[in-house]
Amino acid sequence: MSAHASDKFVYHEPGLQHQFDDMKQQEESVSIGMWMFLVQEIMFFGGLFTAYLVFRSRYPLAFAEASNHLDAFWGGLNTLVLIVSSLTMALTVYYAQRGNRNMQVIMILLTMFFGTVFLGVKVIEYTDKYNSGLVPVTGWNKKIPETAGTEHAASKDPTFALPLIETRAEAASAADDHKKHPNPKGEFQWNYGTHVVDYGLSKEKETGKPYLTASERIGYFSNGVFDPDKYRDKIRMFYYIYFVMTGLHALHMIVGLGLMSWLLWTAWRGYYSAEYYAPVEMSGLYWHFVDIVWIFLFPLLYLLGRHFLAGH
Amino acid sequence: MAEHHEEHQHEHMNIPKYVGIFVILVAGTILTYVTAQWDLDGTLFAGANTLLALLIAFTKMTFVMLFFMHVYWSPKLIWLSAVASFFWLAIMFAYTMQDYLTRGSGVFTT
Amino acid sequence: MQDAGLTNEEIEEKPKLNYLTNGSTLKSWLLTKDHKRIALMYLVSVSAFFFVGGLYAATIRLELLTPATDLLESGTYNKAFTQHGILMIFFFLIPSIPAILGNFLLPIMIGAKDLALPRINLLSLYFYWIGGALTIFALLQGGVDTGWTFYTPYSTTFSNTFVMAVGLGIFINGFSSILTGLNFIVTIHTMRAPGMTWFRLPLFVWANYATSLVMILGTPVVAITVLLLAIERFARVGIFDPAIGGDPILFQHLFWFYSHPAVYIMILPGMGVISELISNFSRKKIFGYEFIAFSSIAIAVFGFLVWGHHMFVSGQSIYAGLVFSFLTMVVAVPSAIKMFNWTATLYKGSIDFSTPMLYAIGFLGLFLIGGLTGLFLGSIGLTVHLTDTYFVVAHFHYVMVGGQVIAYLGGIHYWWPKMTGRMYSEFWGKISAMLVFIGFNLTFFPQFILGYQGMPRRYASYPEELQVLNIFSTAGASVLGVGLLMPVVYLAHSLIYGKKAGDNPWLLPGLEWRTASPPPTENFEKMPVVTWEAYEFGEENGLDVEEARRRDLATVR
Numbered sequence: 001m002s003a004h005a006s007d008k009f010v011y012h013e014p015g016l017q018h019q020f021d022d023m024k025q026q027e028e029s030v031s032i033g034m035w036m037f038l039v040q041e042i043m044f045f046g047g048l049f050t051a052y053l054v055f056r057s058r059y060p061l062a063f064a065e066a067s068n069h070l071d072a073f074w075g076g077l078n079t080l081v082l083i084v085s086s087l088t089m090a091l092t093v094y095y096a097q098r099g100n101r102n103m104q105v106i107m108i109l110l111t112m113f114f115g116t117v118f119l120g121v122k123v124i125e126y127t128d129k130y131n132s133g134l135v136p137v138t139g140w141n142k143k144i145p146e147t148a149g150t151e152h153a154a155s156k157d158p159t160f161a162l163p164l165i166e167t168r169a170e171a172a173s174a175a176d177d178h179k180k181h182p183n184p185k186g187e188f189q190w191n192y193g194t195h196v197v198d199y200g201l202s203k204e205k206e207t208g209k210p211y212l213t214a215s216e217r218i219g220y221f222s223n224g225v226f227d228p229d230k231y232r233d234k235i236r237m238f239y240y241i242y243f244v245m246t247g248l249h250a251l252h253m254i255v256g257l258g259l260m261s262w263l264l265w266t267a268w269r270g271y272y273s274a275e276y277y278a279p280v281e282m283s284g285l286y287w288h289f290v291d292i293v294w295i296f297l298f299p300l301l302y303l304l305g306r307h308f309l310a311g312h
Numbered sequence: 313m314a315e316h317h318e319e320h321q322h323e324h325m326n327i328p329k330y331v332g333i334f335v336i337l338v339a340g341t342i343l344t345y346v347t348a349q350w351d352l353d354g355t356l357f358a359g360a361n362t363l364l365a366l367l368i369a370f371t372k373m374t375f376v377m378l379f380f381m382h383v384y385w386s387p388k389l390i391w392l393s394a395v396a397s398f399f400w401l402a403i404m405f406a407y408t409m410q411d412y413l414t415r416g417s418g419v420f421t422t
Numbered sequence: 423m424q425d426a427g428l429t430n431e432e433i434e435e436k437p438k439l440n441y442l443t444n445g446s447t448l449k450s451w452l453l454t455k456d457h458k459r460i461a462l463m464y465l466v467s468v469s470a471f472f473f474v475g476g477l478y479a480a481t482i483r484l485e486l487l488t489p490a491t492d493l494l495e496s497g498t499y500n501k502a503f504t505q506h507g508i509l510m511i512f513f514f515l516i517p518s519i520p521a522i523l524g525n526f527l528l529p530i531m532i533g534a535k536d537l538a539l540p541r542i543n544l545l546s547l548y549f550y551w552i553g554g555a556l557t558i559f560a561l562l563q564g565g566v567d568t569g570w571t572f573y574t575p576y577s578t579t580f581s582n583t584f585v586m587a588v589g590l591g592i593f594i595n596g597f598s599s600i601l602t603g604l605n606f607i608v609t610i611h612t613m614r615a616p617g618m619t620w621f622r623l624p625l626f627v628w629a630n631y632a633t634s635l636v637m638i639l640g641t642p643v644v645a646i647t648v649l650l651l652a653i654e655r656f657a658r659v660g661i662f663d664p665a666i667g668g669d670p671i672l673f674q675h676l677f678w679f680y681s682h683p684a685v686y687i688m689i690l691p692g693m694g695v696i697s698e699l700i701s702n703f704s705r706k707k708i709f710g711y712e713f714i715a716f717s718s719i720a721i722a723v724f725g726f727l728v729w730g731h732h733m734f735v736s737g738q739s740i741y742a743g744l745v746f747s748f749l750t751m752v753v754a755v756p757s758a759i760k761m762f763n764w765t766a767t768l769y770k771g772s773i774d775f776s777t778p779m780l781y782a783i784g785f786l787g788l789f790l791i792g793g794l795t796g797l798f799l800g801s802i803g804l805t806v807h808l809t810d811t812y813f814v815v816a817h818f819h820y821v822m823v824g825g826q827v828i829a830y831l832g833g834i835h836y837w838w839p840k841m842t843g844r845m846y847s848e849f850w851g852k853i854s855a856m857l858v859f860i861g862f863n864l865t866f867f868p869q870f871i872l873g874y875q876g877m878p879r880r881y882a883s884y885p886e887e888l889q890v891l892n893i894f895s896t897a898g899a900s901v902l903g904v905g906l907l908m909p910v911v912y913l914a915h916s917l918i919y920g921k922k923a924g925d926n927p928w929l930l931p932g933l934e935w936r937t938a939s940p941p942p943t944e945n946f947e948k949m950p951v952v953t954w955e956a957y958e959f960g961e962e963n964g965l966d967v968e969e970a971r972r973r974d975l976a977t978v979r
Contacts, residue, residue: 072348304362306349
């Protein structure tokens with residue numbers, strides 16, 4: 001700390017900014033700053049997790065029902081993809097610490113590759129939701145007219161000019177056409193039955209004890225009779241939360257990819273050395289944070305109530 | 313100037329260790345996928361599935377934070393900020409839920 | 423190494439450069455990384471927002487002069503109080519002390535050349551400007567009428583006003599405050615001068631540290647909440663919509679999770695200013711330094727546990743109400759600790775009634791009233807009668823204006839000579855401090871009675887029997903308005919005609935008084951080494967601090 005007192009026009013190390021005395025102080029500051037940023041990110045996502053918690057505890061069966069239609073295969077694959085990208089990111093920092101430029105660049109490229117794969121899978125999943133009428137916003141689903149010939153509907157729609165990716169789900173539903181439900185206004189639809197709530201009601205009959213929560217008893221029934229429309233609304237709420245959470249996460253991934261591109265450029269230019277690699281380390285923290293969010297999103301969104309599927 | 317660079321986590325992690333953590337994370341992912349298929353809610357107690365899934369997620373997160381994010385070798389302040397952020401999340405969850413879980417009790421039960 | 427020699431010579435040639443004269447182009451201001459310049463730009467923009475918000479306040483008071491809705495229609499009135507609230511809270515109260523005084527003084531007080539992350543600091547100013555511009559844009563388009571709290575489902579489903587634009591403005595502005603908080607925490611942790619230990623920090627720094635914690639932990643939650651509101655409004659579906667099983671009260675939970683701690687973002691830095699003023703103008707070491715320091719942290723932490731007291735009558739569980747009511751009483755304790763310590767500091771002090779001290783003493787009285795009436799509102803039985811009446815309005819204006827604004831004005835006067843190198847007119851300063859105090863009390867004290875008599879807030883009309891007190895209130899508002907406008911005039915006047923303030927016009931020991939006024943770009947000619955405790959007046963108590971300073975510097979050398 002005695003560096004203050006001496007001449008302030010000492011030789012500046014590369015990357016040392018004027019307000020700091022030495023690299024140690026700068027690295028400490030940048031690292032604390034990054035962690036404070038992550039703290040605020042945790043609270044930012046925390047608001048969404050609170051919303052999830054509240055509604056999951058209110059409508060557990062509708063949430064399980066809705067979640068069962070998410071493709072846990074894609075979700076699980078994406079988890080693995082992100083974990084691999086986290087490994088490559090950790091190795092990027094590892095090589096940066098050793099001043100190994102070439103391995104650094106390779107690892108950044110790998111990280112970016114896996115990040116892109118993640119987003120690609122997300123596009124496949126979102127497209128499936130679009131085709132199945134599971135986007136909670138009216139008009140944002142594939143418009144399927146009342147009559148047959150549904151295949152051309154999307155290409156005629158000027159608001160959606162991109163070619164659609166043929167997913168497993170779409171391929172399967174194209175195979176047996178009767179599964180395509182008309183959806184002329186592109187509304188949110190639920191055509192996958194009420195298995196979970198049926199299970200709950202049968203359990204109630206079996207044991208004589210309440211299985212549904214008090215909110216569910218209000219939320220799914222009209223005048224004591226099960227109301228599929230009200231049930232659908234709760235499922236719609238799950239998809240709303242799903243889209244907001246994964247959408248915000250995907251946005252963070254896109255920002256992360258931007259960060260990686262910048263890192264790639266600077267690493268390629270040989271900007272970093274064993275003495276100065278703080279930007280690599282900080283970008284790494286961000287990337288791992290985004291990974292951690294997904295580690296929680298995967299079980300909470302894709303796997304809840306999976307056992308209802310297996311049980312039947 | 314030279315002395316503080318030795319303090320860095322150069323020696324703490326090597327590639328086999330990173331790969332080891334990675335294997336743990338993959339195993340955790342597979343485990344959480346498999347256990348989600350079991351009806352723990354029915355056989356053990358309500359919420360057991362979610363509890364297990366969250367436990368696994370927390371374990372995975374701990375590994376990522378400690379080793380990939382180098383928290384294990386970081387100053388106390390970093391530990392503190394990591395713990396504090398989860399503490400504040402817990403405040404938000406707990407105090408919101410204490411409203412929802414006690415709301416209107418006695419009114420809607422049949 | 424050759425460069426170093428050259429630079430040295432250049433510095434020798436013009437040794438008197440301070441942060442104001444070091445570069446005069448527009449670029450040198452807009453792209454500056456100097457925390458002092460950023461603080462000045464904040465000062466100008468925050469004052470502009472304060473002025474606009476004040477205009478709305480004046481309109482509201484004029485409308486309430488008469489019982490009928492004559493000046494404004496009900497709809498317009500709704501917009502007026504909404505915009506008054508939004509501008510004052512998000513664009514004045516929250517940024518004012520941290521972003522202006524904190525930004526300017528925090529690095530100097532701890533003996534640093536700048537904040538740790540100057541570019542982030544500049545970015546926060548730009549976020550503030552972008553958020554502010556969006557909000558002003560929305561106001562010009564026609565404004566919002568939801569109240570500053572944006573309660574759903576009115577804001578998501580029914581309001582036909584510019585909720586989206588204002589919401590976006592607040593969202594962006596939120597990041598300005600997050601980045602400021604982040605910067606302060608980093609700076610206080612890493613940038614303290616040698617010898618500046620945690621318990622030698624001025625209490626203003628402690629207060630800002632606590633504020634920063636709240637900013638980082640709370641602000642992101644309101645950001646996501648406003649984002650959810652915007653998505654819901656845009657997509658016409660969402661979790662706050664009771665029609666499909668959503669819960670509007672969840673919005674209130676998430677909103678108040680931030681917005682209650684946000685009142686501590688507003689008042690904590692004010693308390694920090696008051697600690698400085700009380701100790702320095704009594705020329706006495708502050709009583710119970712550690713207690714004041716830790717009570718700031720305690721307020722920041724406990725502040726997160728009480729948000730439900732805004733929702734006693736909005737449908738939350740009665741048990742939750744009980745818990746929140748109890749915790750509300752608890753959070754009053756650290757504030758009371760501060761009050762007692764300030765009073766004890768005054769005891770047997772050598773009190774100097776300069777303008778800043780007048781504000782500080784005003785703060786003690788007004789904040790006391792504001793805080794105590796808060797306890798009325800926090801007790802779950804009484805609040806049923808008082809919720810959404812003028813009692814609430816009076817209460818939070820006593821805390822926010824009587825507390826925060828008064829502290830802010832005190833701070834501005836106190837550090838004005840440091841910021842500008844000029845002394846303002848003490849005579850006019852005192853007059854305006856008195857006018858603000860009198861005008862404020864005349865405006866808001868009648869509102870306690872009005873509220874207790876049952877006058878609801880947010881209505882443009884009221885029963886005729888309540889008119890007398892409303893006339894008092896409006897009359898007080900005009901006095902307050904004059905009191906608040908006067909500093910603009912005499913402070914601006916002092917910039918040119920004010921007599922030069924020395925480096926240490928108040929003869930105080932703090933680090934900010936040991937550098938030039940205005941300070942050079944890197945704050946100190948020679949980086950300081952701290953060898954004294956905070957507020958150490960010692961044997962030179964109030965007399966020749968200059969001499970003490972010279973002696974200190976000599977020993978350091």
